[in-house]
Amino acid sequence: MSERRFSREEAEALLPEIAPLMWNAQRLKREHDEAQVKLSELRLKSQGNGHTMEGEITTLLSGIQETATEINAIIERVRAQGVEVKDLDMGLIDFPSQREGRTVYLCWKLGEEGIAWWHEMDTGYASRQPLE
Numbered sequence: 001m002s003e004r005r006f007s008r009e010e011a012e013a014l015l016p017e018i019a020p021l022m023w024n025a026q027r028l029k030r031e032h033d034e035a036q037v038k039l040s041e042l043r044l045k046s047q048g049n050g051h052t053m054e055g056e057i058t059t060l061l062s063g064i065q066e067t068a069t070e071i072n073a074i075i076e077r078v079r080a081q082g083v084e085v086k087d088l089d090m091g092l093i094d095f096p097s098q099r100e101g102r103t104v105y106l107c108w109k110l111g112e113e114g115i116a117w118w119h120e121m122d123t124g125y126a127s128r129q130p131l132e
Contacts, residue, residue, distance in 0.1 A: 004082030004096060008131065011083075011095040011106050011115050018078055022091045022110055025074040029088040032067040035060055092125060106131075 006014075039060045046053045075085050078093065084105070086092040091110025096103060099118060107117040107128045117128040 005103065006082070006095040006097050006106060008097075008106060008115055011097070011108070014081055014083065014095075015108070015114070018081065018083060018093065019110065021074050021078055022085075022088075022093065025071055025078075025085075025088050026091050026110065028067050028071050028074070032064060032071065035064050035067065039064065086125070090125070094119075 039057065042053055042057055042060065046057070071088070078085050082096065084094045084096070086094055087109075092107070093109070094105035094107055095115070097106045097118065098104070104118050104120055106115050107119055107125065108115045109125075116131055118131055119125070119128040
């Protein structure tokens, strides 16, 4: 966990930089997941009909690896800011913060205009509470 603690204002000031990264990571994750499904189907088809589809499989594997590398690079860019990526499918991130003398997370997900939620360090999205 990062040692940086964000005020609401500091966290919101990073959103214009982080939101596009998260949108891109979310898109790449969808592509990655779809390619994984296609790879599984292709492998199953290849086993079933006795024909090797090694070229198609190799191409898919290469694309999957490339996408995974891009996703990891984005996650590292976000983490370098002191922000924790929690769920790419939701576009969910947490900013460590202080609230009433204890460390908590300010919680934000893609599509939200600003940071309006927080939750305890040992809980998650389902337990988030309004800041005001």
